[in-house]
Amino acid sequence: MNIRLRINGKWITFTVKPDEFLLDTLRNNQIISVKKGCDGSTCGSCTILLNNQPVLACSLLSVRADESTILTVEGHAEEVEKIAVAFGKEGADQCGFCNPGMALMIIALKQSHKNPTDDEIKHYMVGNLCRCSGYQAQFKAIKRYLEERL
Amino acid sequence: MQITEYYKAATVEDAYQRLNLDSSNAILGGALWLKQTSKPIQTAIDLSALKLNVIKQESAYFEIGSMVTLSQLYDADSLHQMTDNLLKESLASIMGVAFRNMATVGGSVIGRFAFSDLITPLLVLQAELVFYHQGQMRLTAFLDQKKPPKDILISVRIPTIKGRAFFKKVSNTVLDFSILNLAIFKHESVLIGVGARPGIGTLAQAMMDYLNHADKIDETVINEAVEIGLQTIQLSHNQRAQKAYRKQVLKTYLKRGLIEVMNCEH
Numbered sequence: 001m002n003i004r005l006r007i008n009g010k011w012i013t014f015t016v017k018p019d020e021f022l023l024d025t026l027r028n029n030q031i032i033s034v035k036k037g038c039d040g041s042t043c044g045s046c047t048i049l050l051n052n053q054p055v056l057a058c059s060l061l062s063v064r065a066d067e068s069t070i071l072t073v074e075g076h077a078e079e080v081e082k083i084a085v086a087f088g089k090e091g092a093d094q095c096g097f098c099n100p101g102m103a104l105m106i107i108a109l110k111q112s113h114k115n116p117t118d119d120e121i122k123h124y125m126v127g128n129l130c131r132c133s134g135y136q137a138q139f140k141a142i143k144r145y146l147e148e149r150l
Numbered sequence: 151m152q153i154t155e156y157y158k159a160a161t162v163e164d165a166y167q168r169l170n171l172d173s174s175n176a177i178l179g180g181a182l183w184l185k186q187t188s189k190p191i192q193t194a195i196d197l198s199a200l201k202l203n204v205i206k207q208e209s210a211y212f213e214i215g216s217m218v219t220l221s222q223l224y225d226a227d228s229l230h231q232m233t234d235n236l237l238k239e240s241l242a243s244i245m246g247v248a249f250r251n252m253a254t255v256g257g258s259v260i261g262r263f264a265f266s267d268l269i270t271p272l273l274v275l276q277a278e279l280v281f282y283h284q285g286q287m288r289l290t291a292f293l294d295q296k297k298p299p300k301d302i303l304i305s306v307r308i309p310t311i312k313g314r315a316f317f318k319k320v321s322n323t324v325l326d327f328s329i330l331n332l333a334i335f336k337h338e339s340v341l342i343g344v345g346a347r348p349g350i351g352t353l354a355q356a357m358m359d360y361l362n363h364a365d366k367i368d369e370t371v372i373n374e375a376v377e378i379g380l381q382t383i384q385l386s387h388n389q390r391a392q393k394a395y396r397k398q399v400l401k402t403y404l405k406r407g408l409i410e411v412m413n414c415e416h
Contacts, residue, residue: 001156018194021185041182043323053221053369059182063156064196065324084204104246126324127246 002054003066008075016062022048023057026072033073033100037129044128047101048072054108073100079093079107086145094132102103102128115145152190162282165195166302177302179257180219182249204258205229211278211307218362220268223255229308233275236335237352238313240271243319243328256303262293262350265327268321269293270345273353274315274335278307284389291350293350310368314339318409322390329391332403336411340377340416344400348388354384367412376404 004013007026014025023046026034037045039058046057049071073080083103087093102125109116109124116124121142130138159165169175174192178184181194201217203319205226212229220241223229230238239286244267245249256266259279269289277289289306293299316334328346335341345351353385357379364371380401387393 017153018151018156019191040185041245043250044246048258050360052253055251056182060254061153061156061178061181061184061186061194062183064198073280084388107223113262123242124247127326 001063003063005065005067006069008071014062018061018063018101018119019059020062020063021071022060022065023027023060026057026070031074035097035100036098042129043101044105045098045101047104047128049051049108051105052108052111052148054105062143073103074093076104079103079123083107083145086148088113090137090141090144092137092141093148094130094135097128100131102138106145109142110146121146151187153194153199155193156196157193158196160199160201162197162302165197166282168193168302169302170196173300175255179216179260180253181257183261183263184255187333192267197256197302203241207310211309211312213280214255215242215309216235216254216303216305216307217258218252218255220253220255220258224250232310232312233271233335234310234313234315235252236271236317236333237268239315239317240267240319240331240333243267243321243324246327255306255310259292259306260298260303264348264350265346266351267328267331267345270331270351271315271317271333271335271341272282272306272308273351274333274341275308276311276341278309280304280307287351290353293352309370314411314413316410318322318403318407320403327390330396330399330403332400332407334411335406340408340411342404342408344379344383344387347383347396348383348390349384349386352383354379354383361408372405372412374409376401379404 016025033056035045037043041056041059047054048057051069080103083106090139105128170194173269176191178194180195197217202217204215204347206213215306226239271287279287279292282304284299284301314336320329331345333343342354342358345349357375361375383397
C-alpha cells in the first residue's frame with residue numbers, strides 16, 4: 001500500500017505492508033533519530049509528534065498515519081538544541097538513547113502547558129524511560145529549559 | 151503478529167459486514183497491544199473515519215464513543231466532576247501521555263484485559279455498552295460472556311449519577327501492570343470493583359449487599375464488610391504477585407477506600 005506522510009515539512013510517499021509499524025517505516029528510510037527501544041509501547045524512545053500530538057511510533061500502524069504530519073527532532077532542530085544545552089548544563093545526558101523521544105515530549109509539554117507545575121512535568125514525562133540518569137537531572141534540565149523559554 | 155489486509159471502514163454497517171466475513175477479521179482499537187498477539191489477522195478494520203471519537207453529555211448519561219482516546223477521556227472535566235475524579239485517577243495511572251493519545255476506550259473494553267485499570271472504575275460507574283447489532287448491554291453482562299460478540303462497539307454510556315469515589319492501583323513500578331486495582335463509588339448505594347486479581351475486574355457483590363443493607367455504617371460494619379470481601383473476591387497469583395500478598399493489599403485498601411467514601415471517622 002502507498003501512504004503519504006509530511007515528515008518535518010516534506011511530503012514523502014512510502015510503500016508499506018498492512019502490518020508495518022511507523023517506527024520501522026521511518027527507520028528503514030533513514031529517519032533514525034526515532035529510536036527502537038522496547039518496541040512494545042512502554043519506553044517512549046520512539047516518541048514522535050503526529051499532527052502535533054506525541055504518539056509511540058512502535059505501535060502505530062503506518063497505514064493509519066496516512067496523510068498525517070510527523071515531526072521528529074530533525075524538524076525541531078532549534079528547540080532541540082536549546083533542550084540539549086539545558087541537559088548539558090544539568091548533567092542530564094548520558095548514553096543519549098532516550099533523548100530524541102524525551103525532547104519531543106518536552107516540546108509537546110511546552111505546547112500544551114503554559115507554565116507547568118513540577119507535578120505536571122513529572123506526570124507528562126512518566127512514559128519516557130531513561131536507564132542511565134535517574135531522572136532528577138533531567139527534571140532539573142526540563143525546568144531550566146522551560147524557564148528560559150518563558 | 152501478522153495482518154494480511156488493512157481496511158478503513160466507510161460506515162458502521164460496512165465495518166460490521168467486513169468483520170463478519172471471516173472469523174480472523176478484527177477491529178483495530180488503539181492497537182497498542184497488537185504486537186503482543188500471535189493470532190494472525192486476515193483483515194484489520196479501522197474505525198477511525200466513523201466519527202466515533204466524540205464524548206457527548208445527555209441528560210441521563212455521558213456517551214463516550216468507542217474511538218475516544220484515553221487522553222480525550224482524561225480531559226473530560228464535566229465527567230470527572232460528576233464521578234469525583236474516579237476515571238481521571240484511573241487513567242492517570244495508565245502508562246504515559248503518548249500511550250494514552252493512542253489507546254482507545256473501545257479497545258480497552260473489548261480487549262477485556264485482566265490488568266485493565268479502566269474496566270474496574272467503569273464497573274462501579276454502572277457503564278453500559280452500545281453495540282451496533284446487539285444494542286445496549288451492561289458491562290457486567292459483557293464481561294460474563296465467555297466469548298465477546300462479533301459486533302461493533304459504538305459507545306460506552308455512563309449514567310449521570312453524582313457520587314464519591316476512591317481508586318487505587320497497586321503495581322511494582324509506575325508503568326507496570328497492576329498487581330491489584332480497586333474502585334469504589336458511593337451514591338445512594340455503594341459499588342465496589344476489584345481488578346487485576348489477576349483475573350478481569352469484577353464487582354464485589356456479597357460485600358456490596360452487606361454494606362447496602364446495613365442499618366448504619368461505622369468501622370465495625372466496614373471491618374465486617376472487608377472480611378466478607380476477602381472471603382468472596384476471587385484472588386490468585388501470577389508473576390507479579392502472590393495470592394497472599396494481593397489479599398493483604400486488598401484488605402488495606404478496601405478499608406481505606408470505604409472509610410474515605412463513607413465519610414467515616416477512623
